[in-house]
Amino acid sequence: MRPDGTCPFCEQVVDYKRNAKSxxxxxxxxxxxxxxxxxxxxxxxxLLVAAALYLGWRAIEGVGWLVG
Ligand SMILES: [Zn+2]
Known part of the structure; x- marks a missing residue:
């Protein structure tokens, strides 16, 4: 998050208190x-949880592919 409370990825205000202070x-x-x-x-x-779940699923899939 930027010092003004906006998200560096989607440019939206994620911390309204910080944005107001800024x-x-x-x-x-x-x-x-x-x-x-x-x-x-x-x-x-x-986003991190979703990425972890996806990578975990792909790992399981990869093992299945190796075995089968
Ligand atoms: Zn964002």
Whole structure:
């Protein structure tokens, strides 16, 4: 996630609080840089889980192909 709360992949605002802070800082003419901990957006976790499941399935399929 970018410091302004937007997702670097889909350009959507994923952290509205951070985005609001960023816009408030920009309105004051300041550069916003969040130094606090950045949580992973839920859709990125979902993507990783989906990728892991897919790769796991392909691994099982690959073993089946080798055996059969
Ligand atoms: Zn995204």
């Amino acid at each position: 816009e408030a800082a920009l309105a004051r003419g300041e550069e916003f840089s969040a130094q606090d901990e950045v949580p992973v957006p839920w859709h990125l976790k979902l």
